[in-house]
Amino acid sequence: MTAGNYGTPEPENDDPFAYLYHSEGDASGSEPGQTVAQPGVPRTSYNQVKRVGERQYGNAGATAGGGYGYPPQAPTQQVPQQGQPTQYAPQQPPQPPQQAPGGRRAARGGSGGGPNNKMLLIGAVAVVAVVAIIISAVMIKGSGAKSQAGGSKPSATSGANSAQPAQSASSSSSDSTAGALPGTTDAATLTLAGGAQKSTQWSGAKASGGEYVDHMTSVGASVTWTVTAPKAASYDLWVRYANAQKDAASATTVVNGKALGWKMDLKNYGKEGDWTGWYRTFVSVNLNKGSNTVAVTCASGDSCHFNLDQLALVEAGGAKPNW
Template sequence: MTAGNTGSDTPGNDDPFGYLYRSEGGEEGAGGDGATRQQGVPRTSYNQVRAVGERQYGGASQQPGYGRQNASYAAPETLPGGDRSRPQAAPPAPPQRNHKGLLIGAVAVVGVVCIAIGVAMLNNSDKKGTEDTAQPSESVSASTEPEKKPADKPSEAPLPKDDAGSLKLAGGATTSKDIPGAQSAGGVYVAGMNNPGASATWTLNVEKADSYKMWVQYGIPGKDQNLTVTVNGKRDDRPINMGNFKGSEEGAWDKGWQNTWQQVNLNKGTNTVMLSCEDGNKCDVNIDQLWLKPLH
Protein backbone atom coordinates (compact mmCIF):
# COMPACT_ATOMS: atom_id res chain seq x y z
CA MET A 1 0.00 0.00 0.00
CA THR A 2 1.34 3.38 -1.03
CA ALA A 3 1.35 6.69 0.81
CA GLY A 4 -1.92 7.76 -0.88
CA ASN A 5 -3.71 4.36 -0.57
CA THR A 6 -5.78 3.54 2.54
CA GLY A 7 -6.85 0.13 1.27
CA SER A 8 -10.33 1.08 -0.12
CA ASP A 9 -9.36 3.40 -2.96
CA THR A 10 -9.56 2.39 -6.55
CA PRO A 11 -6.49 1.43 -8.48
CA GLY A 12 -6.79 4.60 -10.49
CA ASN A 13 -6.40 6.57 -7.32
CA ASP A 14 -3.33 4.69 -6.21
CA ASP A 15 -1.06 7.61 -6.98
CA PRO A 16 1.99 7.96 -4.80
CA PHE A 17 1.95 11.70 -5.35
CA GLY A 18 -1.80 12.04 -4.86
CA TYR A 19 -1.44 13.80 -1.55
CA LEU A 20 -0.18 16.78 -3.47
CA TYR A 21 -3.56 17.52 -5.11
CA ARG A 22 -6.19 15.64 -3.13
CA SER A 23 -8.70 17.57 -1.06
CA GLU A 24 -8.48 18.15 2.64
CA GLY A 25 -11.73 16.22 3.30
CA GLY A 26 -10.78 12.81 2.03
CA GLU A 27 -12.74 9.68 2.60
CA GLU A 28 -12.99 8.07 5.95
CA GLY A 29 -10.19 5.75 6.77
CA ALA A 30 -7.89 7.87 4.74
CA GLY A 31 -7.16 10.28 7.52
CA GLY A 32 -9.76 12.89 6.32
CA ASP A 33 -12.69 14.51 8.12
CA GLY A 34 -15.45 12.09 6.71
CA ALA A 35 -16.37 14.14 3.53
CA THR A 36 -16.49 12.39 0.23
CA ARG A 37 -13.39 12.85 -1.80
CA GLN A 38 -14.02 14.22 -5.22
CA GLN A 39 -12.28 12.88 -8.25
CA GLY A 40 -9.52 15.19 -9.47
CA VAL A 41 -9.70 17.55 -6.48
CA PRO A 42 -6.57 17.71 -4.34
CA ARG A 43 -7.20 16.36 -0.89
CA THR A 44 -6.35 18.22 2.28
CA SER A 45 -4.91 15.47 4.47
CA TYR A 46 -2.27 15.49 7.13
CA ASN A 47 0.20 15.12 4.32
CA GLN A 48 -0.77 18.45 2.81
CA VAL A 49 2.08 20.68 2.01
CA ARG A 50 2.40 23.53 4.47
CA ALA A 51 4.37 26.65 4.46
CA VAL A 52 7.79 26.53 6.08
CA GLY A 53 7.38 27.06 9.78
CA GLU A 54 3.81 25.76 10.08
CA ARG A 55 3.67 22.58 12.03
CA GLN A 56 1.57 20.82 14.64
CA TYR A 57 3.26 19.72 17.85
CA GLY A 58 1.61 17.70 20.58
CA GLY A 59 -1.90 17.80 18.95
CA ALA A 60 -2.28 21.57 19.29
CA SER A 61 -2.62 23.57 16.11
CA GLN A 62 -0.18 26.41 15.81
CA GLN A 63 -0.14 28.85 12.94
CA PRO A 64 2.80 31.13 13.51
CA GLY A 65 3.76 33.54 10.82
CA TYR A 66 6.61 32.91 8.46
CA GLY A 67 9.96 32.93 10.14
CA ARG A 68 8.48 32.79 13.69
CA GLN A 69 10.42 30.36 15.83
CA ASN A 70 8.97 27.63 17.97
CA ALA A 71 8.51 28.45 21.66
CA SER A 72 10.93 25.65 22.58
CA TYR A 73 13.60 27.12 20.35
CA ALA A 74 16.54 28.85 22.00
CA ALA A 75 19.23 30.93 20.34
CA PRO A 76 22.67 29.32 20.27
CA GLU A 77 24.22 32.24 22.11
CA THR A 78 21.81 31.59 25.04
CA LEU A 79 22.97 28.02 25.39
CA PRO A 80 25.97 26.92 27.50
CA GLY A 81 29.09 27.61 25.55
CA GLY A 82 27.49 30.45 23.52
CA ASP A 83 27.57 30.98 19.83
CA ARG A 84 30.96 29.79 18.59
CA SER A 85 30.45 31.64 15.32
CA ARG A 86 30.75 34.98 17.15
CA PRO A 87 34.06 36.33 18.44
CA GLN A 88 34.71 35.23 21.96
CA ALA A 89 36.15 37.47 24.63
CA ALA A 90 39.78 36.60 25.43
CA PRO A 91 40.21 34.85 28.79
CA PRO A 92 41.81 36.96 31.47
CA ALA A 93 45.60 36.77 31.49
CA PRO A 94 47.09 34.76 34.34
CA PRO A 95 48.54 36.86 37.12
CA GLN A 96 52.19 37.76 36.70
CA ARG A 97 54.50 36.16 39.19
CA ASN A 98 56.93 38.36 41.01
CA HIS A 99 60.14 36.51 40.14
CA LYS A 100 62.23 38.93 42.16
CA GLY A 101 60.10 38.27 45.21
CA LEU A 102 60.37 34.53 44.66
CA LEU A 103 64.16 34.79 44.35
CA ILE A 104 64.42 36.83 47.55
CA GLY A 105 62.20 34.33 49.32
CA ALA A 106 64.32 31.41 48.12
CA VAL A 107 67.53 33.12 49.26
CA ALA A 108 65.95 33.85 52.64
CA VAL A 109 64.96 30.20 53.03
CA VAL A 110 68.49 29.03 52.14
CA GLY A 111 69.96 31.52 54.61
CA VAL A 112 67.71 30.30 57.40
CA VAL A 113 68.66 26.69 56.65
CA CYS A 114 72.39 27.54 56.67
CA ILE A 115 72.07 29.40 59.97
CA ALA A 116 70.20 26.48 61.50
CA ILE A 117 72.90 24.05 60.34
CA GLY A 118 75.65 26.31 61.72
CA VAL A 119 73.94 26.61 65.09
CA ALA A 120 73.49 22.85 65.25
CA MET A 121 77.17 22.29 64.43
CA LEU A 122 78.28 24.81 67.06
CA ASN A 123 76.06 23.18 69.66
CA ASN A 124 77.44 19.75 68.82
CA SER A 125 81.00 21.08 68.91
CA ASP A 126 80.46 22.74 72.28
CA LYS A 127 78.92 19.59 73.63
CA LYS A 128 81.75 17.46 72.33
CA GLY A 129 84.35 19.86 73.71
CA THR A 130 82.66 19.76 77.10
CA GLU A 131 82.65 15.97 77.08
CA ASP A 132 86.30 15.79 75.99
CA THR A 133 87.53 18.25 78.60
CA ALA A 134 85.60 16.66 81.46
CA GLN A 135 88.16 15.14 83.82
CA PRO A 136 88.11 13.73 87.34
CA SER A 137 88.29 16.26 90.14
CA GLU A 138 91.95 15.45 90.80
CA SER A 139 92.92 16.29 87.22
CA VAL A 140 90.93 19.49 87.24
CA SER A 141 92.58 20.69 90.42
CA ALA A 142 95.97 19.83 89.00
CA SER A 143 95.28 21.82 85.82
CA THR A 144 94.36 24.89 87.83
CA GLU A 145 97.85 25.15 89.32
CA PRO A 146 99.88 27.96 87.78
CA GLU A 147 102.25 26.80 85.11
CA LYS A 148 105.85 27.09 86.11
CA LYS A 149 107.79 29.08 83.58
CA PRO A 150 111.51 28.61 83.23
CA ALA A 151 113.50 31.45 84.66
CA ASP A 152 114.65 33.92 82.08
CA LYS A 153 118.23 33.35 81.13
CA PRO A 154 120.27 36.26 82.41
CA SER A 155 121.67 38.34 79.63
CA GLU A 156 125.41 38.22 79.30
CA ALA A 157 127.31 41.33 80.27
CA PRO A 158 129.00 43.10 77.42
CA LEU A 159 132.63 42.25 76.93
CA PRO A 160 135.02 44.71 78.52
CA LYS A 161 136.53 47.72 76.77
CA ASP A 162 138.90 50.20 78.47
CA ASP A 163 140.89 53.32 77.69
CA ALA A 164 144.62 53.63 78.07
CA GLY A 165 144.14 55.75 81.18
CA SER A 166 142.82 52.70 83.10
CA LEU A 167 145.90 50.52 82.37
CA LYS A 168 148.60 49.79 84.92
CA LEU A 169 151.87 51.23 83.61
CA ALA A 170 155.47 50.19 84.44
CA GLY A 171 159.07 50.27 83.12
CA GLY A 172 158.98 53.90 81.95
CA ALA A 173 155.56 53.80 80.26
CA THR A 174 153.50 56.96 80.82
CA THR A 175 150.34 58.71 79.64
CA SER A 176 150.25 61.58 77.17
CA LYS A 177 147.87 63.51 74.94
CA ASP A 178 150.24 65.48 72.71
CA ILE A 179 149.35 63.61 69.51
CA PRO A 180 145.78 64.29 68.32
CA GLY A 181 143.45 61.54 67.10
CA ALA A 182 143.40 59.20 70.12
CA GLN A 183 139.92 57.68 70.90
CA SER A 184 140.39 57.44 74.69
CA ALA A 185 138.62 59.86 76.96
CA GLY A 186 140.28 63.25 76.83
CA GLY A 187 142.58 62.05 74.05
CA VAL A 188 144.86 60.40 76.61
CA TYR A 189 147.09 57.51 75.38
CA VAL A 190 150.06 55.49 76.71
CA ALA A 191 153.47 56.65 75.52
CA GLY A 192 157.09 55.71 76.41
CA MET A 193 156.70 52.07 75.32
CA ASN A 194 159.98 52.39 73.32
CA ASN A 195 162.00 51.46 76.44
CA PRO A 196 163.10 47.89 77.25
CA GLY A 197 160.93 46.51 80.05
CA ALA A 198 158.17 49.13 79.59
CA SER A 199 154.68 47.63 80.01
CA ALA A 200 150.93 48.35 80.19
CA THR A 201 148.71 45.81 82.02
CA TRP A 202 144.95 45.46 81.42
CA THR A 203 142.85 43.84 84.15
CA LEU A 204 139.47 42.54 82.95
CA ASN A 205 136.61 40.16 83.85
CA VAL A 206 134.75 37.65 81.67
CA GLU A 207 131.78 35.43 82.54
CA LYS A 208 133.11 32.26 80.97
CA ALA A 209 136.42 30.73 80.05
CA ASP A 210 136.93 30.97 76.33
CA SER A 211 139.10 32.20 73.53
CA TYR A 212 138.59 35.84 72.54
CA LYS A 213 139.87 38.42 70.14
CA MET A 214 141.80 41.16 71.94
CA TRP A 215 141.65 44.34 69.88
CA VAL A 216 144.21 47.14 70.36
CA GLN A 217 143.92 50.72 69.06
CA TYR A 218 147.49 52.01 68.57
CA GLY A 219 149.52 54.71 66.82
CA ILE A 220 152.84 54.39 64.94
CA PRO A 221 155.10 56.79 62.97
CA GLY A 222 154.47 55.12 59.58
CA LYS A 223 156.61 52.03 60.42
CA ASP A 224 155.63 48.44 61.44
CA GLN A 225 155.94 47.74 65.21
CA ASN A 226 155.14 44.86 67.66
CA LEU A 227 154.92 44.10 71.39
CA THR A 228 155.04 40.99 73.61
CA VAL A 229 151.69 39.64 74.99
CA THR A 230 151.49 37.93 78.40
CA VAL A 231 148.13 36.50 79.57
CA ASN A 232 147.71 35.63 83.26
CA GLY A 233 151.49 35.44 83.64
CA LYS A 234 151.99 33.22 80.62
CA ARG A 235 154.01 34.73 77.78
CA ASP A 236 152.75 34.21 74.23
CA ASP A 237 155.42 33.19 71.74
CA ARG A 238 153.79 35.33 69.06
CA PRO A 239 154.14 39.08 69.42
CA ILE A 240 151.11 41.21 68.51
CA ASN A 241 151.58 42.68 65.04
CA MET A 242 151.17 46.48 64.95
CA GLY A 243 151.88 47.02 61.27
CA ASN A 244 151.39 50.11 59.13
CA PHE A 245 148.14 48.76 57.62
CA LYS A 246 146.92 52.23 56.67
CA GLY A 247 150.11 53.05 54.79
CA SER A 248 150.58 56.32 56.67
CA GLU A 249 153.63 58.47 55.94
CA GLU A 250 156.74 57.91 57.99
CA GLY A 251 156.89 60.24 60.95
CA ALA A 252 153.17 61.20 60.69
CA TRP A 253 152.08 60.08 64.18
CA ASP A 254 148.72 61.78 63.92
CA LYS A 255 147.97 59.78 60.74
CA GLY A 256 149.13 56.45 62.16
CA TRP A 257 146.17 55.60 64.46
CA GLN A 258 144.76 52.14 63.54
CA ASN A 259 143.88 48.81 65.17
CA THR A 260 144.84 45.14 65.21
CA TRP A 261 143.83 41.98 67.16
CA GLN A 262 145.30 38.78 68.58
CA GLN A 263 143.69 35.70 70.11
CA VAL A 264 143.86 35.33 73.88
CA ASN A 265 142.63 32.47 76.07
CA LEU A 266 140.95 33.74 79.21
CA ASN A 267 139.61 32.13 82.38
CA LYS A 268 136.22 32.77 83.88
CA GLY A 269 136.40 35.77 86.17
CA THR A 270 139.38 38.13 86.47
CA ASN A 271 142.22 38.01 83.98
CA THR A 272 145.34 40.11 83.23
CA VAL A 273 146.80 40.89 79.83
CA MET A 274 150.18 42.70 79.65
CA LEU A 275 151.71 44.39 76.62
CA SER A 276 155.46 44.89 77.04
CA CYS A 277 158.62 45.83 75.18
CA GLU A 278 160.97 42.85 75.28
CA ASP A 279 164.17 41.88 73.46
CA GLY A 280 163.47 41.47 69.76
CA ASN A 281 160.39 43.75 69.74
CA LYS A 282 160.01 47.02 67.84
CA CYS A 283 158.40 49.17 70.48
CA ASP A 284 158.08 52.67 68.91
CA VAL A 285 154.25 52.65 69.47
CA ASN A 286 151.54 54.43 71.47
CA ILE A 287 148.58 52.52 73.02
CA ASP A 288 145.07 54.07 72.89
CA GLN A 289 142.33 51.48 73.74
CA LEU A 290 141.82 47.74 74.35
CA TRP A 291 138.56 45.62 74.06
CA LEU A 292 137.37 42.06 73.63
CA LYS A 293 135.21 40.41 70.96
CA PRO A 294 134.13 36.79 70.57
CA LEU A 295 136.54 34.70 68.59
CA HIS A 296 133.68 32.98 66.63
Protein backbone atom coordinates (compact mmCIF):
# COMPACT_ATOMS: atom_id res chain seq x y z
CA MET A 1 0.00 0.00 0.00
CA THR A 2 1.43 3.40 -1.07
CA ALA A 3 1.27 6.71 0.70
CA GLY A 4 -0.96 8.16 -1.93
CA ASN A 5 -3.67 5.66 -1.13
CA TYR A 6 -3.23 5.62 2.62
CA GLY A 7 -6.55 5.86 4.39
CA THR A 8 -8.60 5.55 1.28
CA PRO A 9 -10.60 2.32 1.27
CA GLU A 10 -10.88 0.27 -1.83
CA PRO A 11 -14.07 0.87 -3.78
CA GLU A 12 -15.36 -2.65 -3.29
CA ASN A 13 -14.66 -2.61 0.41
CA ASP A 14 -15.87 0.84 1.42
CA ASP A 15 -19.39 -0.32 2.37
CA PRO A 16 -20.18 -3.85 3.58
CA PHE A 17 -23.80 -3.43 2.35
CA ALA A 18 -22.86 -2.26 -1.10
CA TYR A 19 -24.29 -5.36 -2.67
CA LEU A 20 -27.72 -4.23 -1.60
CA TYR A 21 -27.50 -1.15 -3.77
CA HIS A 22 -26.64 -2.95 -7.00
CA SER A 23 -28.69 -4.95 -9.35
CA GLU A 24 -28.55 -8.68 -9.06
CA GLY A 25 -25.67 -10.14 -11.06
CA ASP A 26 -23.94 -6.73 -11.47
CA ALA A 27 -20.88 -6.44 -9.23
CA SER A 28 -19.63 -3.17 -10.66
CA GLY A 29 -22.52 -1.17 -9.25
CA SER A 30 -23.83 -0.07 -12.62
CA GLU A 31 -27.45 -0.39 -13.52
CA PRO A 32 -28.44 -2.58 -16.50
CA GLY A 33 -28.44 -0.56 -19.65
CA GLN A 34 -26.24 2.21 -18.22
CA THR A 35 -22.74 3.05 -19.41
CA VAL A 36 -19.89 2.57 -16.91
CA ALA A 37 -18.00 5.78 -16.24
CA GLN A 38 -14.71 6.05 -18.04
CA PRO A 39 -11.88 8.39 -17.28
CA GLY A 40 -12.25 11.66 -19.07
CA VAL A 41 -15.94 11.02 -19.99
CA PRO A 42 -18.72 12.91 -18.17
CA ARG A 43 -21.28 10.74 -16.34
CA THR A 44 -24.74 10.44 -17.83
CA SER A 45 -26.31 8.17 -15.22
CA TYR A 46 -26.16 7.91 -11.50
CA ASN A 47 -26.59 5.17 -9.04
CA GLN A 48 -29.57 5.52 -6.79
CA VAL A 49 -30.11 4.00 -3.42
CA LYS A 50 -32.78 1.27 -3.49
CA ARG A 51 -34.82 -0.15 -0.67
CA VAL A 52 -34.33 -3.62 0.61
CA GLY A 53 -36.05 -6.25 -1.52
CA GLU A 54 -36.55 -3.92 -4.51
CA ARG A 55 -36.23 -5.57 -7.89
CA GLN A 56 -36.14 -4.22 -11.44
CA TYR A 57 -37.55 -5.91 -14.51
CA GLY A 58 -37.53 -4.79 -18.08
CA ASN A 59 -36.50 -1.10 -18.44
CA ALA A 60 -33.81 0.09 -16.13
CA GLY A 61 -35.73 3.25 -15.30
CA ALA A 62 -38.95 1.46 -14.18
CA THR A 63 -39.43 -0.28 -10.86
CA ALA A 64 -41.61 -3.33 -10.38
CA GLY A 65 -42.74 -2.25 -6.98
CA GLY A 66 -42.03 -0.20 -3.96
CA GLY A 67 -40.32 -3.03 -2.06
CA TYR A 68 -41.56 -4.86 0.92
CA GLY A 69 -43.70 -2.62 3.06
CA TYR A 70 -43.58 0.35 0.73
CA PRO A 71 -46.23 1.59 -1.76
CA PRO A 72 -45.49 1.37 -5.44
CA GLN A 73 -43.60 4.31 -6.85
CA ALA A 74 -44.04 6.10 -10.13
CA PRO A 75 -41.42 5.15 -12.70
CA THR A 76 -38.52 7.57 -12.87
CA GLN A 77 -37.93 9.27 -16.14
CA GLN A 78 -34.79 8.14 -17.84
CA VAL A 79 -32.35 10.89 -18.64
CA PRO A 80 -31.51 10.75 -22.33
CA GLN A 81 -27.92 10.62 -23.36
CA GLN A 82 -26.34 13.44 -25.13
CA GLY A 83 -27.10 13.58 -28.80
CA GLN A 84 -30.29 11.45 -28.46
CA PRO A 85 -33.84 12.83 -28.89
CA THR A 86 -36.20 12.70 -25.96
CA GLN A 87 -38.83 9.96 -26.27
CA TYR A 88 -42.07 9.72 -24.33
CA ALA A 89 -44.25 6.68 -24.07
CA PRO A 90 -47.83 7.36 -25.15
CA GLN A 91 -50.25 7.25 -22.27
CA GLN A 92 -53.53 5.34 -22.66
CA PRO A 93 -56.67 7.04 -21.38
CA PRO A 94 -58.26 5.26 -18.44
CA GLN A 95 -60.84 2.71 -19.51
CA PRO A 96 -64.17 2.67 -17.65
CA PRO A 97 -65.05 -0.61 -15.94
CA GLN A 98 -67.09 -2.84 -18.17
CA GLN A 99 -70.47 -4.09 -17.06
CA ALA A 100 -72.46 -7.08 -18.18
CA PRO A 101 -75.25 -6.43 -20.70
CA GLY A 102 -78.12 -4.83 -18.91
CA GLY A 103 -75.96 -3.63 -16.04
CA ARG A 104 -76.43 -4.42 -12.36
CA ARG A 105 -80.05 -3.26 -12.60
CA ALA A 106 -80.74 -5.81 -15.33
CA ALA A 107 -79.19 -8.57 -13.22
CA ARG A 108 -81.53 -7.63 -10.37
CA GLY A 109 -84.62 -7.56 -12.57
CA GLY A 110 -84.78 -3.76 -12.85
CA SER A 111 -85.77 -1.63 -15.82
CA GLY A 112 -82.58 -2.59 -17.65
CA GLY A 113 -84.34 -5.72 -18.98
CA GLY A 114 -86.04 -3.76 -21.71
CA PRO A 115 -89.50 -4.38 -23.23
CA ASN A 116 -89.35 -8.15 -22.61
CA ASN A 117 -89.88 -7.74 -18.88
CA LYS A 118 -92.80 -5.37 -19.51
CA MET A 119 -94.44 -7.87 -21.86
CA LEU A 120 -94.00 -10.67 -19.31
CA LEU A 121 -95.57 -8.49 -16.62
CA ILE A 122 -98.55 -7.64 -18.86
CA GLY A 123 -99.01 -11.33 -19.76
CA ALA A 124 -98.97 -12.35 -16.09
CA VAL A 125 -101.58 -9.72 -15.22
CA ALA A 126 -103.80 -10.92 -18.11
CA VAL A 127 -103.59 -14.55 -16.97
CA VAL A 128 -104.53 -13.59 -13.40
CA ALA A 129 -107.51 -11.60 -14.69
CA VAL A 130 -108.77 -14.52 -16.81
CA VAL A 131 -108.49 -16.94 -13.89
CA ALA A 132 -110.39 -14.53 -11.65
CA ILE A 133 -113.22 -14.21 -14.22
CA ILE A 134 -113.50 -18.01 -14.58
CA ILE A 135 -113.64 -18.52 -10.80
CA SER A 136 -116.32 -15.81 -10.47
CA ALA A 137 -118.44 -17.43 -13.22
CA VAL A 138 -118.20 -20.86 -11.57
CA MET A 139 -119.19 -19.43 -8.19
CA ILE A 140 -122.15 -17.56 -9.68
CA LYS A 141 -123.32 -20.68 -11.55
CA GLY A 142 -123.05 -22.81 -8.42
CA SER A 143 -124.99 -20.23 -6.42
CA GLY A 144 -127.79 -20.20 -9.03
CA ALA A 145 -128.01 -23.99 -8.99
CA LYS A 146 -128.29 -23.98 -5.20
CA SER A 147 -131.02 -21.35 -5.36
CA GLN A 148 -133.03 -23.41 -7.86
CA ALA A 149 -132.61 -26.56 -5.79
CA GLY A 150 -133.77 -24.74 -2.69
CA GLY A 151 -136.75 -23.22 -4.49
CA SER A 152 -138.03 -26.60 -5.62
CA LYS A 153 -138.28 -27.87 -2.05
CA PRO A 154 -141.82 -27.44 -0.67
CA SER A 155 -142.24 -25.45 2.51
CA ALA A 156 -143.43 -27.42 5.54
CA THR A 157 -145.24 -24.40 7.02
CA SER A 158 -147.30 -23.56 3.93
CA GLY A 159 -150.53 -25.51 4.01
CA ALA A 160 -151.89 -23.98 0.79
CA ASN A 161 -148.75 -24.89 -1.18
CA SER A 162 -148.71 -28.44 0.15
CA ALA A 163 -152.30 -28.93 -0.98
CA GLN A 164 -151.53 -27.88 -4.58
CA PRO A 165 -149.58 -31.01 -5.60
CA ALA A 166 -152.49 -33.24 -4.58
CA GLN A 167 -154.86 -31.10 -6.63
CA SER A 168 -152.55 -31.26 -9.65
CA ALA A 169 -152.32 -35.05 -9.36
CA SER A 170 -156.09 -35.26 -9.28
CA SER A 171 -156.34 -33.11 -12.40
CA SER A 172 -153.76 -35.26 -14.20
CA SER A 173 -155.66 -38.40 -13.29
CA SER A 174 -158.91 -36.91 -14.59
CA ASP A 175 -157.28 -35.84 -17.85
CA SER A 176 -155.78 -39.29 -18.31
CA THR A 177 -159.14 -40.92 -17.81
CA ALA A 178 -160.83 -38.47 -20.16
CA GLY A 179 -158.18 -39.01 -22.87
CA ALA A 180 -158.21 -42.81 -22.75
CA LEU A 181 -159.54 -44.72 -25.75
CA PRO A 182 -163.20 -45.68 -25.38
CA GLY A 183 -162.55 -49.34 -26.11
CA THR A 184 -165.56 -51.37 -27.31
CA THR A 185 -169.06 -49.96 -27.74
CA ASP A 186 -172.41 -51.33 -28.98
CA ALA A 187 -173.44 -50.14 -32.46
CA ALA A 188 -177.08 -49.86 -31.33
CA THR A 189 -176.10 -47.12 -28.82
CA LEU A 190 -174.53 -44.86 -31.49
CA THR A 191 -176.08 -42.27 -33.79
CA LEU A 192 -178.08 -43.97 -36.55
CA ALA A 193 -179.13 -42.28 -39.81
CA GLY A 194 -180.29 -42.99 -43.43
CA GLY A 195 -182.66 -45.85 -42.56
CA ALA A 196 -180.37 -47.81 -40.22
CA GLN A 197 -182.44 -49.56 -37.48
CA LYS A 198 -181.96 -51.61 -34.34
CA SER A 199 -182.88 -55.30 -34.41
CA THR A 200 -182.75 -58.45 -32.27
CA GLN A 201 -184.00 -60.89 -34.94
CA TRP A 202 -180.83 -62.96 -35.13
CA SER A 203 -178.96 -64.45 -32.23
CA GLY A 204 -175.30 -64.39 -31.47
CA ALA A 205 -174.87 -60.62 -31.03
CA LYS A 206 -172.57 -59.56 -28.14
CA ALA A 207 -174.22 -56.17 -27.69
CA SER A 208 -176.29 -55.52 -24.61
CA GLY A 209 -179.62 -57.39 -24.91
CA GLY A 210 -178.48 -58.93 -28.21
CA GLU A 211 -179.46 -55.69 -30.00
CA TYR A 212 -177.61 -54.88 -33.22
CA VAL A 213 -178.04 -52.49 -36.23
CA ASP A 214 -179.91 -53.71 -39.34
CA HIS A 215 -181.15 -52.20 -42.66
CA MET A 216 -177.74 -50.80 -43.73
CA THR A 217 -178.52 -51.60 -47.39
CA SER A 218 -179.86 -48.12 -48.26
CA VAL A 219 -177.41 -45.57 -49.66
CA GLY A 220 -176.77 -43.01 -46.91
CA ALA A 221 -177.46 -45.39 -44.04
CA SER A 222 -174.80 -44.80 -41.34
CA VAL A 223 -173.67 -45.43 -37.79
CA THR A 224 -171.69 -42.47 -36.35
CA TRP A 225 -169.41 -42.73 -33.32
CA THR A 226 -167.95 -39.68 -31.49
CA VAL A 227 -164.65 -40.63 -29.84
CA THR A 228 -161.92 -38.78 -27.91
CA ALA A 229 -158.35 -39.58 -28.88
CA PRO A 230 -155.55 -38.94 -26.34
CA LYS A 231 -153.17 -37.86 -29.10
CA ALA A 232 -153.08 -37.26 -32.82
CA ALA A 233 -152.11 -40.62 -34.31
CA SER A 234 -153.17 -43.57 -36.40
CA TYR A 235 -155.65 -46.03 -34.83
CA ASP A 236 -157.35 -49.31 -35.80
CA LEU A 237 -161.16 -49.28 -36.03
CA TRP A 238 -162.54 -52.80 -35.51
CA VAL A 239 -166.16 -53.85 -36.32
CA ARG A 240 -168.09 -57.04 -35.51
CA TYR A 241 -170.52 -57.82 -38.35
CA ALA A 242 -172.69 -60.51 -39.96
CA ASN A 243 -172.99 -61.26 -43.72
CA ALA A 244 -175.12 -64.17 -44.97
CA GLN A 245 -174.96 -63.24 -48.66
CA LYS A 246 -172.91 -65.10 -51.19
CA ASP A 247 -170.82 -62.05 -52.15
CA ALA A 248 -168.65 -59.94 -49.83
CA ALA A 249 -170.21 -56.75 -48.50
CA SER A 250 -168.45 -53.37 -48.39
CA ALA A 251 -168.83 -50.01 -46.62
CA THR A 252 -167.24 -46.52 -46.59
CA THR A 253 -165.50 -45.10 -43.50
CA VAL A 254 -165.86 -41.36 -42.90
CA VAL A 255 -163.51 -39.65 -40.38
CA ASN A 256 -164.36 -36.08 -39.28
CA GLY A 257 -166.60 -35.69 -42.35
CA LYS A 258 -164.00 -36.97 -44.86
CA ALA A 259 -164.42 -40.35 -46.58
CA LEU A 260 -161.38 -42.60 -46.70
CA GLY A 261 -160.07 -43.79 -50.06
CA TRP A 262 -160.19 -47.47 -49.10
CA LYS A 263 -163.24 -49.64 -48.36
CA MET A 264 -164.01 -51.80 -45.36
CA ASP A 265 -164.04 -55.47 -46.47
CA LEU A 266 -167.02 -57.39 -44.96
CA LYS A 267 -166.57 -60.89 -46.33
CA ASN A 268 -168.83 -63.91 -45.56
CA TYR A 269 -166.75 -66.60 -43.87
CA GLY A 270 -169.71 -68.91 -43.08
CA LYS A 271 -172.67 -70.49 -44.77
CA GLU A 272 -174.88 -68.54 -47.17
CA GLY A 273 -178.15 -67.43 -45.49
CA ASP A 274 -176.88 -67.99 -41.95
CA TRP A 275 -177.17 -64.61 -40.17
CA THR A 276 -176.14 -66.03 -36.84
CA GLY A 277 -172.49 -66.16 -37.82
CA TRP A 278 -170.50 -63.09 -36.70
CA TYR A 279 -167.05 -62.03 -37.96
CA ARG A 280 -164.55 -59.18 -37.44
CA THR A 281 -162.49 -56.85 -39.60
CA PHE A 282 -160.70 -53.51 -39.17
CA VAL A 283 -159.65 -50.35 -41.05
CA SER A 284 -156.91 -47.80 -40.17
CA VAL A 285 -158.01 -44.24 -39.33
CA ASN A 286 -156.04 -41.09 -38.52
CA LEU A 287 -157.51 -39.11 -35.62
CA ASN A 288 -156.78 -35.74 -34.13
CA LYS A 289 -156.09 -35.21 -30.47
CA GLY A 290 -159.41 -34.73 -28.70
CA SER A 291 -162.89 -35.25 -30.14
CA ASN A 292 -163.37 -37.01 -33.51
CA THR A 293 -166.30 -38.49 -35.46
CA VAL A 294 -166.00 -41.91 -37.09
CA ALA A 295 -168.88 -43.20 -39.26
CA VAL A 296 -169.58 -46.50 -41.07
CA THR A 297 -171.66 -45.50 -44.10
CA CYS A 298 -173.27 -47.15 -47.10
CA ALA A 299 -172.06 -44.93 -49.91
CA SER A 300 -172.86 -45.09 -53.64
CA GLY A 301 -171.27 -48.19 -55.15
CA ASP A 302 -171.09 -50.12 -51.85
CA SER A 303 -172.70 -53.54 -51.26
CA CYS A 304 -174.21 -52.96 -47.80
CA HIS A 305 -175.90 -56.33 -47.02
CA PHE A 306 -174.47 -56.63 -43.48
CA ASN A 307 -175.47 -56.12 -39.84
CA LEU A 308 -173.33 -54.29 -37.19
CA ASP A 309 -172.96 -55.62 -33.65
CA GLN A 310 -170.08 -53.71 -31.96
CA LEU A 311 -167.23 -51.22 -32.74
CA ALA A 312 -163.81 -50.87 -31.01
CA LEU A 313 -160.95 -48.33 -31.31
CA VAL A 314 -157.39 -49.38 -30.40
CA GLU A 315 -153.93 -48.07 -31.11
CA ALA A 316 -152.43 -49.05 -34.43
CA GLY A 317 -151.11 -52.58 -34.18
CA GLY A 318 -152.64 -52.99 -30.73
CA ALA A 319 -154.43 -55.96 -29.24
CA LYS A 320 -157.56 -57.18 -31.03
CA PRO A 321 -160.93 -57.00 -29.28
CA ASN A 322 -162.01 -60.16 -27.50
CA TRP A 323 -164.60 -61.21 -30.09
